[in-house]
Amino acid sequence: MQFKPVISTAVEALGYDSMCNVLGVLFKNKSVYFYTGVPFSVYADFVTAESKGGFHTASVRNKYVFFKPDNLEVTLIAEPPVV
Numbered sequence: 110m111q112f113k114p115v116i117s118t119a120v121e122a123l124g125y126d127s128m129c130n131v132l133g134v135l136f137k138n139k140s141v142y143f144y145t146g147v148p149f150s151v152y153a154d155f156v157t158a159e160s161k162g163g164f165h166t167a168s169v170r171n172k173y174v175f176f177k178p179d180n181l182e183v184t185l186i187a188e189p190p191v192v
Contacts (some may be wrong), residue, residue, distance in 0.1 A: 119162030130162040135183050144173040
């Protein structure tokens with residue numbers, strides 16, 4: 110999964126695997142969560158949300174099953190942050 114940087118005070122980057130419908134969220138504190146069963150439309154709305162942290166709280170957290178791997182390092186792709 111490739112993570113793309115976003116402009117946010119809470120979220121560092123977002124990624125999406127369309128084959129598995131998995132959303133990846135890298136937070137500023139470097140913790141990474143993967144949410145399963147997430148439709149692409151939710152990812153697309155997340156990317157364009159004015160408040161990424163607010164969108165996560167309202168539309169992702171506690172709505173999808175997640176897993177949080179230990180000691181995972183994420184490399185961001187070299188693209189300008191998504192606003």
